[in-house]
Amino acid sequence: MTGLFHALVMQELMEQFGKLPGIGPKTAQRLAFFVLSLSKEEVKAFSQALVNAKETMTLCPVCFSLTDVTPCQVCRDETRDRQVICVVEETTDVFSIERARDYRGLYHVLHGSISPMEGRQPEDLKIKELLARFAGEEGSRINEVILATNPDVEGETTALYLARLLKPLGIKATRIAHGIPVGGNLEHADAATLAQALEGRRIID
Amino acid sequence: MYLSTLNLKDYRNYRQLECEFCPGINMITGANAQGKTNLIEGIYYLSIGKAYRLAKDEQLILWGAKSFQIKASAENRRGRTNIEIRYHQEEKPAKMASVGGLRLTKMEELSGALTSVLFSPDSMAIIKGSPQERRNFLDYDISQISFNYGRNIYKYKRLLAQRNALLKKLGPLPLRLEDKKEKLLIWDQQLVECGSHIIEKRLAVIEKLAPLARLAQRKLTAGKENIELNYVLCHKNNIDEGKDKDIAAFLMEAREDSIKEDLRCGSTQWGPHRDDLTVALDGVNLKQYGSQGQQRTGVLALKLAELEFFRGESGEYPLLLLDDVMSELDENRQLQLLNFINEKSIQCLITATEARNLNLREKRQIKRFLVDKGKIEEFR
Ligand SMILES: Nc1ncnc2c1ncn2[C@@H]1O[C@H](COP(=O)(O)OP(=O)(O)O)[C@@H](O)[C@H]1O
Numbered sequence: 101m102t103g104l105f106h107a108l109v110m111q112e113l114m115e116q117f118g119k120l121p122g123i124g125p126k127t128a129q130r131l132a133f134f135v136l137s138l139s140k141e142e143v144k145a146f147s148q149a150l151v152n153a154k155e156t157m158t159l160c161p162v163c164f165s166l167t168d169v170t171p172c173q174v175c176r177d178e179t180r181d182r183q184v185i186c187v188v189e190e191t192t193d194v195f196s197i198e199r200a201r202d203y204r205g206l207y208h209v210l211h212g213s214i215s216p217m218e219g220r221q222p223e224d225l226k227i228k229e230l231l232a233r234f235a236g237e238e239g240s241r242i243n244e245v246i247l248a249t250n251p252d253v254e255g256e257t258t259a260l261y262l263a264r265l266l267k268p269l270g271i272k273a274t275r276i277a278h279g280i281p282v283g284g285n286l287e288h289a290d291a292a293t294l295a296q297a298l299e300g301r302r303i304i305d
Numbered sequence: 306m307y308l309s310t311l312n313l314k315d316y317r318n319y320r321q322l323e324c325e326f327c328p329g330i331n332m333i334t335g336a337n338a339q340g341k342t343n344l345i346e347g348i349y350y351l352s353i354g355k356a357y358r359l360a361k362d363e364q365l366i367l368w369g370a371k372s373f374q375i376k377a378s379a380e381n382r383r384g385r386t387n388i389e390i391r392y393h394q395e396e397k398p399a400k401m402a403s404v405g406g407l408r409l410t411k412m413e414e415l416s417g418a419l420t421s422v423l424f425s426p427d428s429m430a431i432i433k434g435s436p437q438e439r440r441n442f443l444d445y446d447i448s449q450i451s452f453n454y455g456r457n458i459y460k461y462k463r464l465l466a467q468r469n470a471l472l473k474k475l476g477p478l479p480l481r482l483e484d485k486k487e488k489l490l491i492w493d494q495q496l497v498e499c500g501s502h503i504i505e506k507r508l509a510v511i512e513k514l515a516p517l518a519r520l521a522q523r524k525l526t527a528g529k530e531n532i533e534l535n536y537v538l539c540h541k542n543n544i545d546e547g548k549d550k551d552i553a554a555f556l557m558e559a560r561e562d563s564i565k566e567d568l569r570c571g572s573t574q575w576g577p578h579r580d581d582l583t584v585a586l587d588g589v590n591l592k593q594y595g596s597q598g599q600q601r602t603g604v605l606a607l608k609l610a611e612l613e614f615f616r617g618e619s620g621e622y623p624l625l626l627l628d629d630v631m632s633e634l635d636e637n638r639q640l641q642l643l644n645f646i647n648e649k650s651i652q653c654l655i656t657a658t659e660a661r662n663l664n665l666r667e668k669r670q671i672k673r674f675l676v677d678k679g680k681i682e683e684f685r
């Protein structure tokens with residue numbers, strides 16, 4: 101061990117960086133020192149960007165994706181196919197699928213998957229909110245739900261759970277099928293793979 | 306199948322190792338704690354996708370380094386295949402593997418790239434140890450011949466961990482039993498389905514292993530002893546009771562029977578993770594009643610059966626890794642084992658603390674190596 105300690109302000113900064121996903125103590129230290137190498141203006145712009153993003157982005161009241169306008173770009177787009185809803189775990193998945201450009205329907209973001217180990221039960225996800233979307237005139241137009249949760253155990257379980265809820269409502273539930281490596285993440289799948297996956301979806305019951 | 310070259314980088318006590326093995330017998334000698342077992346472990350890693358001694362991947366990295374690498378070339382009838390595994394503790398994903406230059410998306414796809422049978426003093430645990438040891442014995446073999454099996458094992462573990470987490474949470478809640486069951490259902494149905502695939506595969510493999518082991522044991526004991534293998538479902542004394550039922554229905558029943566107990570202790574009391582394999586000699590359990598010598602012979606018979614089993618599945622004998630076992634076998638058994646691997650032209654890596662004279666009936670290619678503090682050297 102060296103006898104050298106970081107100044108308190110640096111310790112605090114590292115702690116903040118350390119909260120970011122995938123950032124260990126070493127990287128946090130590197131990032132913290134990198135910030136010092138920036139000009140004061142750059143640092144101000146950086147911190148302002150964080151605050152702005154947090155203050156501006158809200159949940160779309162319809163599909164629950166993170167958005168700066170309400171309703172979100174997709175939900176307000178009149179040219180989208182309102183008969184299909186694609187259910188995903190996170191807002192980032194919406195972007196992955198949009199990049200593939202083939203999908204023209206709507207979305208619904210669950211904000212996670214069923215995972216008791218991480219303390220997430222069905223009631224902790226936006227599932228009630230999904231069911232509420234089938235009510236009313238707008239809701240009666242929906243005839244297919246694509247379950248595009250991740251192909252890991254938790255995502256599969258969530259898809260199975262949703263398929264069972266949807267069945268008595270007479271709504272066709274399909275699951276994306278091919279191309280995505282088992283245990284893989286939608287976020288990392290490339291556009292071509294996702295397009296193929298959406299194409300090859302299968303009905304589950 | 307045989308291993309022609311091996312490359313270790315920052316693996317255990319090897320900073321850099323390059324080694325060429327011969328298709329015959331490779332004698333690896335060295336004093337204690339020089340790295341003989343580490344070498345064997347590194348090779349077996351390529352067969353099962355992890356360290357067999359339950360060590361975590363981080364522990365395999367040379368102290369002070371951040372990553373390790375295992376590279377090898379395996380030769381079989383179809384030609385040469387390069388296999389590579391890399392683990393880096395600070396990268397994501399931490400573990401990467403490729404076979405024939407193709408990157409694997411799952412470690413289970415490694416299945417069959419280099420099949421091997423490992424025989425070490427720890428192998429006695431197959432008979433003497435806990436049910437876990439016997440399940441590992443089956444699982445390590447089956448996952449080498451079936452990619453799907455490895456995937457099911459992985460999935461099952463995950464489902465089980467999730468179900469147990471839910472059991473712990475639901476247990477103390479003031480809900481009706483029916484409501485708790487309802488909440489568990491989505492996990493239970495998947496667990497039953499996945500679990501039944503695992504059990505069915507284990508049963509099918511035991512059905513093939515059992516006669517091979519019996520044959521080997523009879524050979525080793527001049528026809529005096531008959532070894533029997535039986536799969537024991539944790540919820541019934543014997544598989545026979547469940548024979549007319551399909552496994553999934555049987556598991557569903559087991560779930561029904563133990564749901565209260567599961568909720569009480571917060572863990573799943575049924576399923577393939579609780580099953581066992583019994584090894585008996587002429588109807589008498591070898592674990593409880595076998596002599597030391599009988600147990601040893603029994604393990605040897607199981608290992609010989611494994612070799613034949615792999616050949617039956619893939620058309621080729623696997624590589625045989627004998628870590629520190631020669632000294633544990635009496636002269637007669639040693640000779641029987643060596644003659645067997647000679648007759649069948651099985652590639653073999655033998656480690657020992659002292660170079661020994663192998664009394665081989667026939668001439669076979671032999672290469673000799675000396676391991677000293679994480680360095681290996683061929684000598685004549
Ligand atoms: N991750 C590691 N980094 C460096 N050395 C290690 C590591 N893991 C184990 N060792 C060393 O390897 C040696 C044991 O090697 P081993 O292969 O079991 O010896 P043997 O030749 O007796 O079979 C011990 O000295 C141990 O300290």
Ligand SMILES: [Mg+2]
Pocket residue numbers: 341342343629
């Ligand atoms: Mg050893």
Ligand SMILES: [Zn+2]
Pocket residue numbers: 160161162163164165171172173174175
């Ligand atoms: Zn929206």
